[in-house]
Amino acid sequence: MTGEPTVQEVADWWATAVSRVEPDVIELRGRPIQEVIADTSFVGVIWLLLRGQSPTPAQERLLEAAMVASVDHGPHAPSIAVARMAATCGIGLNNAMATGVNLLGDSHGGAGEQCLEMLTAITSRQADGEPLESAAASVVDQWRARSKYLPGFGHRFHRVDPRRAPLLERVSAAVADGVVDGGFLRAANAVEAILAGGRPRPVPINIDGCTAVVYGELGFAPPLARGLFVLSRSVGILAHAWEEAGQGRRNKGPIPPSVTPTFLPL
Incomplete structure (x- = not known):
């Protein structure tokens, strides 16, 4: 760009295929908003905006199940706890939600993305001809060499994550119906079998692993696994922040005022 920018150059700077907004016109991926409002669910809109086309009803149901499963895990979850504390500090509901969302990092909120990366690596090796168990x-x-935690497996509260069975059953049904291929489900089952070897108790797949399977089967890239989790968990963050705001408490801290933190002298 040389000289003064033209109007077209400025318009091209923000070129997008996601939406078109002009006077009296709103389109999402080329579809008039009037049509979208009339026939598309919120989950369907998420798919439409991310993928550029509408999902099939079966794809939509599978995506919705994964997102419903991740909405909340109570104040044990740091993102929920901090949103509730923030809601008592004189800030707006949007700020409380942002506080919670901003805690969703690699350790809390990133396991789904990491698990999908791992499962993708397995399916890629299979595509190159390597047997599933070897891959x-x-x-x-490789993952164990990087960390003692294998993303998507085991849970600090649940011996078996109660969200495991309903999600994986839906994926199995989708495989049987030809909706998805099943490669990511088979990869996850293979990892689960490896982790169970030589242990008195298995290390079953958890919610992050289950949703990674769903998102992988539906063709979402690993970074979107975290993005979709953030969208899902935002619902729980909103509900908890709103509940806390209505309780009238001010400046809620992480522990009750009657409890004094342990002092550890140097």
Whole structure:
């Protein structure tokens, strides 16, 4: 760009295929908003905006199940706890929500993305001709060399995550119906079998792993697994922040005022 920018150059700077907004016109991926309002669910709109086309009813139901499963895990979750505290500090509901969302990092909120990366690596090796069990073992070894935590497996509260069965059953049904291929489900089952070897108790797949399977089967890239989780968990963050705001408490801290933190002298 040389000289003064033209109007067209400025318009091209913000070129987008996501939406078109002009006087009296709103379109999402080329569809008039009037049509979208009339026939598309919120989850369907998420798919439309991210993928550029509408999902099939079966794809939409599977995506919705994964997003419903992730909405909340109570004040044990740091994102929920901090949103509730923020709601008592004289800031707006949007600020409280942003506070919670901003805690969704690699350790809290990122396991789904990481698990999908791991499962993608397994399916990629399979596509190159490596048997499933060998591919899964190699990728698990690589991840274990990086961290003692394998993303998407095991849970600090649940021996078996109560969200596991309903989600994986839906994926299995979708495989049987030809909606998805099943490669990510098979990869996750292979990892689960590896982790169960030689242990008195298995290390079952958790919500992050289950949603990684769903998002992988539906063709979402690993970074979008975290983005979709953030959208889902925002519902719980909003509900908790709103509940806390209505309780009238001011400046809520992480522990009750009657409890004094342990002092550890140097």
